[in-house]
Amino acid sequence: MPKQVDHEARRQRIADAVCRVAARQGLEGASLRHIAAEAGVSMGQVQHYFTSKDEMLLFAFHTLSARVERRLGATVQALGQPPSTRALLRAVLVAMVPTDDEGRIEAPLWVAFLARAVVEPVLAGPLRSDALVDFGAQQLRSAQEAGEVLRSLDPELEATSLFALADGLMIRTLLDPDQAARALAAIDYRLDRIFDGACSTHAAQAPDRP
Amino acid sequence: MPKQVDHEARRQRIADAVCRVAARQGLEGASLRHIAAEAGVSMGQVQHYFTSKDEMLLFAFHTLSARVERRLGATVQALGQPPSTRALLRAVLVAMVPTDDEGRIEAPLWVAFLARAVVEPVLAGPLRSDALVDFGAQQLRSAQEAGEVLRSLDPELEATSLFALADGLMIRTLLDPDQAARALAAIDYRLDRIFDGACSTHAAQAPDRP
Numbered sequence: 027m028p029k030q031v032d033h034e035a036r037r038q039r040i041a042d043a044v045c046r047v048a049a050r051q052g053l054e055g056a057s058l059r060h061i062a063a064e065a066g067v068s069m070g071q072v073q074h075y076f077t078s079k080d081e082m083l084l085f086a087f088h089t090l091s092a093r094v095e096r097r098l099g100a101t102v103q104a105l106g107q108p109p110s111t112r113a114l115l116r117a118v119l120v121a122m123v124p125t126d127d128e129g130r131i132e133a134p135l136w137v138a139f140l141a142r143a144v145v146e147p148v149l150a151g152p153l154r155s156d157a158l159v160d161f162g163a164q165q166l167r168s169a170q171e172a173g174e175v176l177r178s179l180d181p182e183l184e185a186t187s188l189f190a191l192a193d194g195l196m197i198r199t200l201l202d203p204d205q206a207a208r209a210l211a212a213i214d215y216r217l218d219r220i221f222d223g224a225c226s227t228h229a230a231q232a233p234d235r236p
Numbered sequence: 237m238p239k240q241v242d243h244e245a246r247r248q249r250i251a252d253a254v255c256r257v258a259a260r261q262g263l264e265g266a267s268l269r270h271i272a273a274e275a276g277v278s279m280g281q282v283q284h285y286f287t288s289k290d291e292m293l294l295f296a297f298h299t300l301s302a303r304v305e306r307r308l309g310a311t312v313q314a315l316g317q318p319p320s321t322r323a324l325l326r327a328v329l330v331a332m333v334p335t336d337d338e339g340r341i342e343a344p345l346w347v348a349f350l351a352r353a354v355v356e357p358v359l360a361g362p363l364r365s366d367a368l369v370d371f372g373a374q375q376l377r378s379a380q381e382a383g384e385v386l387r388s389l390d391p392e393l394e395a396t397s398l399f400a401l402a403d404g405l406m407i408r409t410l411l412d413p414d415q416a417a418r419a420l421a422a423i424d425y426r427l428d429r430i431f432d433g434a435c436s437t438h439a440a441q442a443p444d445r446p
Binding site: 050051052053054133134137138140141142143144145150153154180183184186187189190191192193194195197198200201202208209211212215216219 | 260261262263264343344347348350351352353354355356360363364390393394396397399400401402403404405407408410411412418419421422425426429
């Protein structure tokens, strides 16, 4: 009987090796030779499974995304049923900031993909996804209908701002882990002003200034 | 008489070459050979001026920072004297989003440095600077004293949020230039809520919800 090879498992093993190498030294260090050695396979095998470096990086990126989604799914499960809109948004935003071991492994990898996507448009597609912003906007619209946030708030612009904020805080915390507490404070501060606060863009509706 | 060599000009020429190469293909493509060719000097000359690749990248990063500061200085000059706090903050935030040719050249370079700084702590220092956040917080404190924004607003957390937001919008716009208008809308929306709006974190002070 011929030896059975689990091709999917081998592709996965190579993708995991890409993630480990990139987290350690960026994609700059992710040469074919390097990745083959990390995965414990030959360079020929890497080339058998991936016809180009970008194809390999794309697969590794999807591996990373799936890992983040699983982790986030578990966090949301732990919130209790049903979670409040605020708790749900907070869980997603906080998961984007590297405050624990997993985050500190995943975030550099995300930045490495980003740097590559900026100069290699074929990789930009998956990073450009609007899924999170659409999810956030939908949550904020429902919260508006439930009277939890003011109608004067713009759900699309708030959601765009919240997720761009989380990306920026991720970068800040990656560059300086001491900023983690401040990053979480900034997320809570923004959510306070959306959920507990009363915001109006019309000065006429404003309460007296102290 | 011996031939005069302008060493500073030559270092600058190499740094400019690093910027051009990185903007085109990321720092992954910035090999010593590549950069020497782009600068029109020998590899030995590059090594004469910079004892390590990181030293060269750091100098190139300072070159980029100085260029951004000059551009920003000119923008602020054009605002009229004295500019309002809101106009000043808006100019700085908008300058961080790649909406024009210069921004589209500088931003990929910034991301390339970021990806390198994440795995090479010696490069993280200059990217970690708090100068912008401190500047923003000081501006917001003055605006509070002048009664232009509510005292319930936290200048430090608002400034942290504003600049993290701008970093996130920069990334979004880099990945998808079609997002530029939305990024500017998000900045104006946030500034509206700081300067024109009335925000209170105490529900008791809130105006009636519509």
